[in-house]
Amino acid sequence: MLHITVDGQPRECAPGTLLEALDALGVTVPALCNDPRLAPVGACRTCIVEVEGCGRPVAACTTPLTEGMVVHTRTPLVEAQRRVLLRLLASEYPAEAMTRQPDKPFHRALREYGLEGELRGAHRPSLRDDSHPYIHVDMSQCIHCYRCVRICDEVQGQFVWRVWNRGAGTRILPDGPNLRESSCVSCGACVDTCPTGALEDRTLLDQGGPERWTRTTCPYCGVGCEMDVGTRGERIVTVRPSREGPSNQGHLCSKGRYAFGFGASPDRITVPLLRENGGWRRASWDEALGFIAQRLRNLRAVHGPDAVGMLGSARATNEDNYLAQKLARVVLGTNNVDCCARVCHAPSAAALKRMLGTGAATNSFEDIEHARTLLVAGSNTTECHPVVGARLKQAVLRGAKLIVIDSRRTELARYADVHLQPRAGTDMPLLNALAHVVVTEDLCDRAFLRERVEAVDDFRAFIAAWTPERAAELCGVDAAAIRQAARLYATHGPSMMVHGLGMTEHVQGTESVMALINLALLTGNLGGPGTGVNPMRGQNNVQGSAHMGCEPGHLTGYVPLEANRARFEAAWGAPVPVAPGLDLMGMMDAARQGRLKALWAFGYDVLLTNPEARATHEALERLELLVVQDLFLNETARAHGDVFLPACTSFEKDGTFMNGERRVQRVRRALPPAGESLPDWEILCRAARALGHSEGFAFQSPEEIWEEVRRVWPAGAGLSYARLEMRGLQWPCPDEAHPGTRLLHTHLFASGSRAALRRVDYRPSPEVRTDDHPFVLMTGRRLYQFNAGTMTLRTPHALLQPGDWLDMAPADAERLGLEDGARVRVCSRHGAVVLPMRRAEGLRPGELFTTFHTAEVFINAVIGPHRDGYTHTPDYKVTAVRVERAGKSPTASGGPTERSAPPATPGGRGTAE
Numbered sequence: 001m002l003h004i005t006v007d008g009q010p011r012e013c014a015p016g017t018l019l020e021a022l023d024a025l026g027v028t029v030p031a032l033c034n035d036p037r038l039a040p041v042g043a044c045r046t047c048i049v050e051v052e053g054c055g056r057p058v059a060a061c062t063t064p065l066t067e068g069m070v071v072h073t074r075t076p077l078v079e080a081q082r083r084v085l086l087r088l089l090a091s092e093y094p095a096e097a098m099t100r101q102p103d104k105p106f107h108r109a110l111r112e113y114g115l116e117g118e119l120r121g122a123h124r125p126s127l128r129d130d131s132h133p134y135i136h137v138d139m140s141q142c143i144h145c146y147r148c149v150r151i152c153d154e155v156q157g158q159f160v161w162r163v164w165n166r167g168a169g170t171r172i173l174p175d176g177p178n179l180r181e182s183s184c185v186s187c188g189a190c191v192d193t194c195p196t197g198a199l200e201d202r203t204l205l206d207q208g209g210p211e212r213w214t215r216t217t218c219p220y221c222g223v224g225c226e227m228d229v230g231t232r233g234e235r236i237v238t239v240r241p242s243r244e245g246p247s248n249q250g251h252l253c254s255k256g257r258y259a260f261g262f263g264a265s266p267d268r269i270t271v272p273l274l275r276e277n278g279g280w281r282r283a284s285w286d287e288a289l290g291f292i293a294q295r296l297r298n299l300r301a302v303h304g305p306d307a308v309g310m311l312g313s314a315r316a317t318n319e320d321n322y323l324a325q326k327l328a329r330v331v332l333g334t335n336n337v338d339c340c341a342r343v344c345h346a347p348s349a350a351a352l353k354r355m356l357g358t359g360a361a362t363n364s365f366e367d368i369e370h371a372r373t374l375l376v377a378g379s380n381t382t383e384c385h386p387v388v389g390a391r392l393k394q395a396v397l398r399g400a401k402l403i404v405i406d407s408r409r410t411e412l413a414r415y416a417d418v419h420l421q422p423r424a425g426t427d428m429p430l431l432n433a434l435a436h437v438v439v440t441e442d443l444c445d446r447a448f449l450r451e452r453v454e455a456v457d458d459f460r461a462f463i464a465a466w467t468p469e470r471a472a473e474l475c476g477v478d479a480a481a482i483r484q485a486a487r488l489y490a491t492h493g494p495s496m497m498v499h500g501l502g503m504t505e506h507v508q509g510t511e512s513v514m515a516l517i518n519l520a521l522l523t524g525n526l527g528g529p530g531t532g533v534n535p536m537r538g539q540n541n542v543q544g545s546a547h548m549g550c551e552p553g554h555l556t557g558y559v560p561l562e563a564n565r566a567r568f569e570a571a572w573g574a575p576v577p578v579a580p581g582l583d584l585m586g587m588m589d590a591a592r593q594g595r596l597k598a599l600w601a602f603g604y605d606v607l608l609t610n611p612e613a614r615a616t617h618e619a620l621e622r623l624e625l626l627v628v629q630d631l632f633l634n635e636t637a638r639a640h641g642d643v644f645l646p647a648c649t650s651f652e653k654d655g656t657f658m659n660g661e662r663r664v665q666r667v668r669r670a671l672p673p674a675g676e677s678l679p680d681w682e683i684l685c686r687a688a689r690a691l692g693h694s695e696g697f698a699f700q701s702p703e704e705i706w707e708e709v710r711r712v713w714p715a716g717a718g719l720s721y722a723r724l725e726m727r728g729l730q731w732p733c734p735d736e737a738h739p740g741t742r743l744l745h746t747h748l749f750a751s752g753s754r755a756a757l758r759r760v761d762y763r764p765s766p767e768v769r770t771d772d773h774p775f776v777l778m779t780g781r782r783l784y785q786f787n788a789g790t791m792t793l794r795t796p797h798a799l800l801q802p803g804d805w806l807d808m809a810p811a812d813a814e815r816l817g818l819e820d821g822a823r824v825r826v827c828s829r830h831g832a833v834v835l836p837m838r839r840a841e842g843l844r845p846g847e848l849f850t851t852f853h854t855a856e857v858f859i860n861a862v863i864g865p866h867r868d869g870y871t872h873t874p875d876y877k878v879t880a881v882r883v884e885r886a887g888k889s890p891t892a893s894g895g896p897t898e899r900s901a902p903p904a905t906p907g908g909r910g911t912a913e
């Protein structure tokens, strides 16, 4: 601590800049060009103060604090200078802007200095840009603080805003004809920092400023950004990043920042529905739950408890998911419970659990700033986890080395020192060749191997055959590049891995992650800051959904069922079913074979998102009861639902989410439940009661449920709501004095003192290319849409990215004579779809990429039945296809005959009213 004197008062402050100290002390001075997220520039000079011993006033934002400093913030000299500066800015500022809400820091400064009467500027239409669906631009209100330019460079790393001319003619313009057509990624950081209203959220201008702020956690991806939701009446009018958010540090991406409007969508279903004569009929809660209870009782009586299955929701809270699996096990009497981690990062969890003992990310996002080398494998981080993607870009801009392993040249690949671009589905040879180089060139961490690793000699013998030349043949990557990457990762540590579905959604998904772990073990890149193996978990709570026990073979805490049965039976006062449960894929198979009779799909659009759509369709069709608990009539509900239970959005309920770095964070109600919708936990409690189990389901609040979770999950026992109120915490956190765990495996592995290297050999995908199917199709996602699209497509994000299209290498497009926008039919051995195509750089000729966001295209009709051997995770990434020009079609989707999607049941699209 440093001792200083501020305006005559002795104070103590942490080292930093003088402005930071004043902020911390609650002493305010205007500081128009300052934002704590940015490097200080001292450009606007409104934060000038007098420091004894300095000849003239200094800018507080660029002056470092020193011991004994004596500071005066409001002397006549600095006040006069500030007034001159502000008067100059006022003379250019339009008076109407000052009265417009919401109030801005610049407005407050003008008022403080009594300058409201001196506004002489005018709105100039030529400086307005209304092209963007979310961001209103009026540069006649710009005071040239450059905060927008700097935050776009220094936080998002997008470099959209450019400064033109100098002096009075200075203009700040986007790098395109307008903002909409620029390289803007709509993260809203520039709007958030703008002190004048030159950049503003359109929602605020249209609907007025917020009356109330609620801090919560983003409902989209597994980064778990903390955000402040601004509401006015019963509407969200803006969302802002929380500066204290541990994983986002004052940043958001376009989805968290702007895609909040789905809950107010006119087709949101807010009353229970029952299917009747092919259509839907409105029902009361009692009637709907009574119907479910009776049907389930009958089905169980005839077919036994394992004829029923439950799918937890990676979109709902930990409390909701804990209850879903408890309901399945205790009330329905089955271990048939799973969640969509199955189709996503189950391979990561399985590989990490088997090799290291804990099935979760070893490190934290903050380790990005500690790594000297970053290895990003099969993760399109800047589009899928944009806030972490931006953090990775910033690390590279500051000098970290970057290796990207991706079958496409992604945005991050353009920043990479080495981009390894394997043919889709050939990562195994590539990863083994990397290990081969590390071993044969003696780049291992010998001390680490000696102390912490087993099976080293066996692995050496195995890996000898995986020369870079042999791998190069199979994966199409230069042997020299493989050597270069291996040397960089091994010798320029600490090295941190971040991986995505390009590793896991394959027939060898679990083994690919094992191969990544081998590399980390060989080079000692585990257990330290800036190292580790880190799956970028998908949805907001997919980590939590599985961790709470929505997994057939695992109970709460991701512990094996058999070994923990007795403990849970004691805690629940009820038997835990003995028969092993089916996972999601097993449930689909069983349904198709007529063995599974009822399914409860809670927050999961399984029809749209599972592979082999025809098979999913057949499976769901054979069910005698399909309960859908969701916000919308998603494709699953439309086509096959028998009962629809309307749930609250996460803006309308309390609870917790668990992010991809094992952090449990609070979700807080910002709005009342829409219509008759209920929080998921309450629906599940009522359902249990309708099924005759009031005991064990008599919870009055999410906190009560969480208390039970803490009792059955020792590593989470320290995570009380009272503590989470202050800040999200990472497990393991065994007691309330424990600070939480940023790094796993620091001295021992959770599995014991040593981890063993694994031999993993290559088994090529069964999807082989032939003359009939000469292309390989990869599927994944893009920036502006999220998974099943139920949420993002109901917001203006639909304007930013309207649907799914096929990316094709320009050479292939030319060969096939296809122009951008041409409608093509993509046929695999499993099905066909029609969609528009575009030429895309960054694909290997012969490879294609598209997304699964819309039911209009329904890409999962072409995806096949191949699954990972350990976890049954579908191979969504490698499908052999043929592409041909589709016939002329009048409708956007290619017309009903070309639509590959399972048809909606007649009348199935009708809603209640």
Ligand SMILES: Nc1nc2c(c(=O)[nH]1)N[C@H]1C(S)=C(S)[C@@H](COP(=O)(O)OP(=O)(O)OC[C@H]3O[C@@H](n4cnc5c(=O)[nH]c(N)nc54)[C@H](O)[C@@H]3O)O[C@H]1N2
Binding pocket: 221, 222, 344, 345, 377, 378, 379, 380, 381, 383, 384, 385, 405, 406, 407, 408, 410, 422, 423, 424, 425, 426, 427, 499, 500, 501, 502, 503, 536, 537, 538, 539, 778, 779, 780, 781, 782, 783, 784, 785, 786, 787, 788, 877
């Ligand atoms: N904008 C947006 N963000 C999202 C989502 C969304 O739908 N939209 N969904 C969320 C969810 S649920 C998840 S799981 C995550 C997923 O996040 P990611 O895993 O990053 O997403 P994907 O696009 O499925 O695939 C990642 C990358 O794998 C590459 N790839 C494909 N096949 C191969 C291969 O064989 N080898 C290699 N090395 N690379 C390959 C693709 O080119 C792609 O760049 O994103 C989450 N965030």
Ligand SMILES: Nc1nc2c(c(=O)[nH]1)N[C@H]1C(S)=C(S)[C@@H](COP(=O)(O)OP(=O)(O)OC[C@H]3O[C@@H](n4cnc5c(=O)[nH]c(N)nc54)[C@H](O)[C@@H]3O)O[C@H]1N2
Binding pocket: 313, 314, 315, 316, 317, 340, 341, 343, 344, 345, 501, 505, 538, 539, 602, 603, 604, 605, 606, 609, 610, 611, 629, 630, 631, 632, 634, 647, 648, 649, 650, 680, 779, 780, 781, 786, 787, 788, 789, 790, 791, 851, 852, 859, 860, 863, 876
């Ligand atoms: N071809 C192809 N298919 C894929 C993938 C791929 O890469 N390629 N990726 C796979 C992956 S990784 C994933 S994770 C899955 C995702 O598949 P899904 O989990 O089906 O998709 P989501 O869009 O995340 O949302 C599921 C449902 O949750 C609902 N929902 C949202 N919030 C709540 C809530 O609070 N309560 C309730 N009750 N419901 C809510 C939404 O309306 C939606 O219907 O898709 C998989 N499918």
Ligand SMILES: [Mo]
Binding pocket: 343, 344, 345, 538, 539, 542
């Ligand atoms: Mo996912």
